[in-house]
Amino acid sequence: MNVYQLPSGIIQTNGYLITEPKLAEAVLIDAPGDIWTKIEPLLAKDGCKLTQLWITHGHWDHTQGASEVVEKTSAQVSAHLDDKVLIETPKVMSKFLSEEIELSPVTVNRWIKQGDHLPALGTEAEVRHVPGHCPGNVLFYFSALNAAFVGDALFKSSIGRSDLPGGDFNQLEHSIRSQIYTLSDETRVLSGHGAETSVGLEKKTNPYVKPL
Helix, strand or coil, X not given: CEEEEEEECCCCEEXXXXXXXXXXXXXXXXXXXXXHHHHHHHHHHHCXXXXXXXXXXXXXXXXXXXXXXXXXXXXXXXXXXXXXXXXXXXXXXXXXXXXXXXXXXXXXXXXXXXXXXXXXXXXXXXXXXXXXXXXXXXXEEECCCCEEEEECCEECCEECCCCCCCCCHHHHHHHHHHHHCCCCXXXXXEECCCCCEEHHHHHHHCCCCCCC
């Protein structure tokens, strides 16, 4: 499998395209604005069809490009039910944004929850619910890649904001300790913003959340 980290949109949010050329399939994790222009040539290069779009959480910068992606590919969309309003009626976020940021609703085909396993690319990904930054924030853990795509729950040497509507620091702290820090230290952590890190490194050095 190939993993492409693709910072896109106004604030360079990471979308992740995972392709499996042997099966001619691909999955996109999060869809920031204008990501289609980046994934289209990669899909062509790897000879893959995008079949699934998985959303880590409903904040606008992770979903702004979703409607275009779905229109171009008919990819099936998966997300957590706690972010239904943000994803399917994104205008509720407009009052926090400048007028030039346009948001379009996306229909979710599958509502996912803690403990689900999503088949894809000849393997599967485990869903873990990691609220605290956003109510429906989930991570997707691929044991085949030894990687967790965590949205905005955890960053390299930082954590997601908990002062936004629906945020809660105590909840986020619990989510990180119980759902991320319980993965193996070697697990790659691929976040919604910034560089890749690892579970072990964050347990040792993250200044905001220490393991118990």
